[in-house]
Amino acid sequence: MTQSDSDYAFRLAQMRSGTAGLALTESVQERLLAARIVVLGTEVNDDTANRITGQLLLLDAENPNEDITFYINSPGGSVPSGFAIYDTMQLVQPDIITVAMGMAASMGQFLLCAGAPGKRFALPHTRVMMHQPSSGISGTASDIAIQAELFGKWKREIAAITAERTGQSIERIIADGERDRWFTPEEAKEYGIIDHVLTPETQIRK
Template sequence: MPNSVFDRLLKDRIIWLGEDVRDDNSNEICAKMLLLSAEDPEADIYLYINSPGGSVTAGMAIYDTMQLVPNDIVTVGIGMAASMGQLLLTSGAPGKRYITPNTRVLLHQPLGGFGGTQSDIQRQAQLILDMKQRLAEITASRTGKTVEQIHEDGDRDRWFTAEEALEYGFVDHISESASSVVGGGGTDRRISSKPDEASNNGADNSDN
């Protein structure tokens, strides 16, 4: 997608993650969040996610930035939110996590290869275990599940339909149109992205 399209979306406070999570696009997404927050620390920021996952450290940089800025981050899963994409989708502001009807969500444990000396392999294995625990803790806190349940369910690849993702607690709403997303999903200029103004405008936030 041309950069001009992303730049145009950014004017409406929309950030698009449409590929695997890497250091380069993670840095760009974090920078965009900081920029939008500096421009208006109260208006919602929209993060649209269609991602197969990717780097845990790069994804955690995005997650930490989502917590760092004072704005509510509205997440919208569209297409696929797998692995780290699932964590970012689930980490949106409470009540403002959306998924489109045909989106699929994947929960699984982080993957990693091992190499080097025995000591290197042991350290790498411990790092993976630490990452697995932290990701499970975050997902548990956002879904209402226990950490043990997240470990059990994510031990093998587990795919969720939109309805199953809603029931599990990954998201709060299934949305067929932007009008059912708070603030019009950033695409409707008639609806404010500021929480108080959006409620006054009577935005429809009901499930479809």
């Protein structure tokens, strides 16, 4: 791991612990929403999923024909919360433009590559990280068996969707995700996670 990747790994730990993140005031969020911009700037959890899914549904109801831009700076988080956002992205009629900034790791990476084909971007110094979801399974033996089965299904679903979105094989997605796999924007583009590196010379294609 390079020094740059080590720095991002440290920031990942910070964001998961709640000591870092993108905090937006309510007035800023309202103005961004008026511009059809949705921002994920923290860990993926029930609260962020409820907010983002609600915003996507609102913008869909207001104008189903205009794209929505979804900025992502996240260390990842809850699998079911992430799937709630993913499914809503697929449900609404507008194309979802995804733009990674800072870091898109784990479920953040999954949501990044779930954007509309040809409309997935990353800023030049972003780092993207892919890995298999972690379970955190605990409880009685029966509970562990039930949770393990559910977790296995989630793992297969994430791998299948990521393979479809990137053009990679499911086998490669699973193998590459066994350990934290870090990408520069150029590497993420080559892998199929994004379509474009966003620079001052490029424009978001709507």
